[in-house]
Amino acid sequence: MAYEIVKEKLETGKCLLCHDAPCTKACPAEVPAARIIRALRFKNTKGAACLMPKRHPCVTCDNPVCMEACNRKKMGDPVEIQEVLGNVNPEPNIEQADLSINFCGVRCENPFFLSSSIVGSNYEMVAKAFDVGWAGVAFKTIGTFVPQEVSPRFDRLAKENNPMIGFKNIEQISDHTLEENLGYLKNLKRDYPTKIIIASIMGQNEEEWTYLAGEMERVGADIIECNFSCPHMSGEGLGSDVGTNPELVALYTAATKRGTSLPVLAKMTPNITNMEVPALAAVKAGADGIAAINTIKSVMNINLQTYVSGPDVIGKSSVGGYSGKAVKPIALRFIHDIKSNPGLKDIPVSGMGGIENWIDGAEFIALGCETVQITTAVMEYGYRIIDDLLDGLSNYMGELGIGSVKELVGRALPNLLPAEKLNRSSICYPKFNRNLCVGCGRCYLSCYDAGHQALSMGKDRKPVMDAKKCVGCHLCRIVCPAEAISPGVRIKLEERKEGMRNVSMQFRTNEG
Numbered sequence: 012m013a014y015e016i017v018k019e020k021l022e023t024g025k026c027l028l029c030h031d032a033p034c035t036k037a038c039p040a041e042v043p044a045a046r047i048i049r050a051l052r053f054k055n056t057k058g059a060a061c062l063m064p065k066r067h068p069c070v071t072c073d074n075p076v077c078m079e080a081c082n083r084k085k086m087g088d089p090v091e092i093q094e095v096l097g098n099v100n101p102e103p104n105i106e107q108a109d110l111s112i113n114f115c116g117v118r119c120e121n122p123f124f125l126s127s128s129i130v131g132s133n134y135e136m137v138a139k140a141f142d143v144g145w146a147g148v149a150f151k152t153i154g155t156f157v158p159q160e161v162s163p164r165f166d167r168l169a170k171e172n173n174p175m176i177g178f179k180n181i182e183q184i185s186d187h188t189l190e191e192n193l194g195y196l197k198n199l200k201r202d203y204p205t206k207i208i209i210a211s212i213m214g215q216n217e218e219e220w221t222y223l224a225g226e227m228e229r230v231g232a233d234i235i236e237c238n239f240s241c242p243h244m245s246g247e248g249l250g251s252d253v254g255t256n257p258e259l260v261a262l263y264t265a266a267t268k269r270g271t272s273l274p275v276l277a278k279m280t281p282n283i284t285n286m287e288v289p290a291l292a293a294v295k296a297g298a299d300g301i302a303a304i305n306t307i308k309s310v311m312n313i314n315l316q317t318y319v320s321g322p323d324v325i326g327k328s329s330v331g332g333y334s335g336k337a338v339k340p341i342a343l344r345f346i347h348d349i350k351s352n353p354g355l356k357d358i359p360v361s362g363m364g365g366i367e368n369w370i371d372g373a374e375f376i377a378l379g380c381e382t383v384q385i386t387t388a389v390m391e392y393g394y395r396i397i398d399d400l401l402d403g404l405s406n407y408m409g410e411l412g413i414g415s416v417k418e419l420v421g422r423a424l425p426n427l428l429p430a431e432k433l434n435r436s437s438i439c440y441p442k443f444n445r446n447l448c449v450g451c452g453r454c455y456l457s458c459y460d461a462g463h464q465a466l467s468m469g470k471d472r473k474p475v476m477d478a479k480k481c482v483g484c485h486l487c488r489i490v491c492p493a494e495a496i497s498p499g500v501r502i503k504l505e506e507r508k509e510g511m512r513n514v515s516m517q518f519r520t521n522e523g
Contacts, residue, residue, distance in 0.1 A: 014447070015098050017494055018091070023052040024172075026090045028392060029082050034092055037080035040068035044077050044092055047099060050399050053368040057410075058402035060102035069096040108408040110401060112416040114381045115274035115300045115359050117233050119207050121146040122376060122416055123400050126363045126384030127211035127236065127278075130394075132185060134195045138202065144397040147207030148199075149302070149361075149384055152184035152238045153192045153223065154213045160186055166321030168311050168337065177338070178387045179311040181322060181331040184213055184241065189223075193230045200231030209276070209361075211236040217266040224270030235273050237264060237298075239289070240280035240305035242332045254280030254305075257292035264296035274299040276361060279345070281338075282308045286345045287352045300359035301349060302384070304342045306332025335387040339365025343378055347427055350379030367396075369403030376416065377423035438483035438507060441476070442499030448473050454487035454496060462486045478507075 032045030043062055050059035063069075072093060081089035110121035125131040125140055125148040132151035140148065160182060168177035185192055200208055210227035212235060214220035224235050239254035253259045260277060267275050277293035279286050281304040290301050308330050310320050320328040342364025349355050362380030366372050367388040375383045388396055404416075413419055450472030458466040465480035466487060474487070488496040 014493070017492070019051055019095055019098065022091045022095045023048050025083060025088075026052060027082050028052065030393075033080040033082060034077040034090075037076045039076070040064070040072070042068060042077075042096065044096060046398075047096060048090065048092070049395075050402070051095070051099075053396065053399040053403065054370050055368075055399040055403040055406070057102065057105060057406040058399060059099055061104050063096070063099045063101040065101045067097075067101055069093055069099075105406055105409060107402075108405040108413070110405060110408075110416055112381055114207075114361065115234060115276070117207055117274065119146045119382060120205065121401060122380075122382045122404075123372065123397060124149055124207070124209065124361070124382055124384045125389065126386040127152050127209075127238065128386040128390075129182065130386050130389045133187070134198055137195070137199055140394045140397075141199075141203045141206045143394050144401055145206075145394065146382075147209060147233075149209040149211050149236050150192070150196060150232075152211040152213050152241065153189060153227070154184050155189055155215070155219055155223065157186055157188055158183040161322075161324045163322040163324070166311060166323075168335075175391060176336055177311065177333055178335040178390070179309055179321065179331045179333050180306070181329055184238070189226070193226060196227065196232055197230040207234065208232045209234040209236045211238050211278070212267070213238045213241070214263065214266070217262060220263045220266040221270035224267045224273075224275070228271045228273050232273060234276060234300075235267060235271055236276040236278050236302055237267050237293075238278050238305075239263070239293075240278050240282075242280065242282055242306055242308045242330070254278075254289055255283050257289045260289040261292040261296040264293045264298050268297040276300045276302045278302040278305055279349075280305050281341060281345055281364075285348070287348055287355060290349055290358075291352070291354050294355065294358055298358075300361065301355070302361045302363070303349065304338075304345050304362075304364045306334045307338055307341065309333035334364070336365045336367055336371075339371060343374065346375060346378045346380060347424070350421065350424055351427075369400045369407065372400060373404055373407060373419065374423070376419050377421070378427075379421040379424060381417070381420055436505075437501050437503045438481075439485070439501040440478065440481060440483055440499045441485055441488050441496050443474055443476070444495045444497070445473050447493050447495035449493045449495070451492065453490050453492060457486050457490045 026048050028049055035043055035045045038044055047059045047062045075093040077092045078089045083089050112119055112122055123146055125145055127149040128151055131137050131148040137148050164180055164182045166179045167175040170176050196208055210232035212223040214223055227235055239260055264277055275298050277298040279290055279301060310330060312321050319326055322328060346362050349360060360380045361382045361384055362375035363384035366383055366385045372383045452468055454474050455466045455468050463480050463482050465477050466474045469475045
């Protein structure tokens with residue numbers, strides 16, 4: 012029982028998340044095995060429990076044909092489906108919370124949008140996303156010109172057994188004509204009047220920004236998003252070249268406002284030190300909200316056989332946009348900076364950058380975003396991730412008694428302080444659970460080679476802490492693969508010396 016959580020992460024992480032999963036189709040008891048595993052993978056534990064039949068057939072199953080059918084078996088060991096599902100305790104369906112929110116004066120049925128990219132680039136794609144529950148789309152950026160794309164234009168960054176922790180693209184704006192895109196938007200609004208269409212636009216001069224804004228309103232868009240931030244446009248004065256120049260941001264924001272009565276978002280580039288500067292320029296020029304962040308300029312890798320970076324276009328590549336889970340901390344930092352600025356704190360923000368599951372989305376909202384936008388996770392897993400985004404956020408809000416998404420907006424902001432205001436007069440020691448410890452020695456190695464040499468290995472291969480050396484950095488806790496280390500007792504610095512012997516003895520106990 013001690014390792015249920017760790018085992019669940021390992022096994023659900025191993026799952027291929029198959030389309031039309033054979034494990035589910037093979038189950039004679041009709042347990043939605045693949046759907047439950049997907050819910051667990053995306054941190055929707057309550058939702059997984061609600062999906063498990065009350066009779067819990069997995070506990071008594073003596074012929075786990077689901078594992079025989081598992082596609083992962085073709086690559087090695089199958090997912091331990093029976094064990095994972097056997098630890099899921101069935102729960103009754105939970106009443107869903109109201110996830111609606113008003114953003115820039117526009118009512119959204121939930122805060123989850125597709126961000127401006129290939130995942131929302133024609134009628135059929137967006138209609139499918141709307142059908143499964145997405146509240147809206149920031150349609151792929153529309154201009155008056157059609158770019159000539161390269162092939163291939165995507166690549167990934169992998170780590171150990173994770174095939175994609177980061178994603179790079181060198182794709183530009185929509186490869187459909189303006190007329191085609193206007194037709195898509197018009198038909199989408201006709202067929203899905205309650206869904207929200209954010210029309211992302213990019214002009215090449217003031218006149219184009221004004222013209223494009225007017226055309227987007229004419230065909231039924233709800234919000235205009237000015238793409239000031241694409242990091243790899245092939246033309247000069249486009250994309251992030253604009254976003255790093257406050258004067259151009261202001262000029263083109265004002266031009267856009269002249270063409271429409273709709274709310275206007277300025278989409279910010281992270282390829283800058285202080286995002287607040289162009290964001291303030293946009294707001295002063297009339298922007299009603301901010302969208303952040305776009306992808307980060309990157310050279311993601313070098314093939315050491317060919318010395319070419321990816322994506323490899325006939326032996327050449329270029330700087331591109333980096334996205335995916337790895338950019339989330341950077342995105343959150345920029346969101347914090349915007350919402351902490353006195354001139355921007357009341358400006359609505361649509362956040363994006365590394366959002367994969369409902370927890371990621373909730374974190375952006377807690378830092379001040381009212382809606383969130385997602386692309387890379389959809390590219391990897393499909394539109395179906397909306398199931399657990401909605402379910403997970405709703406269950407979380409219900410458990411805490413949060414009545415609306417608006418109540419969650421900005422809750423975390425007061426807890427992020429300037430570094431000089433943090434408590435520096437005490438130490439929080441790590442606590443070692445020796446029952447969970449597997450004796451791998453990872454904590455010892457990290458502390459000895461990259462910390463303060465405060466750990467030694469006991470005869471039982473369990474760590475022993477020297478409180479005289481420990482500074483409470485918690486590197487040991489971060490690297491522990493068994494989750495056997497947690498925050499422990501906190502001691503004031505003036506009490507440390509006096510109580511050193513007692514503290515040292517405490518950490519030799521089973522739970523201390």
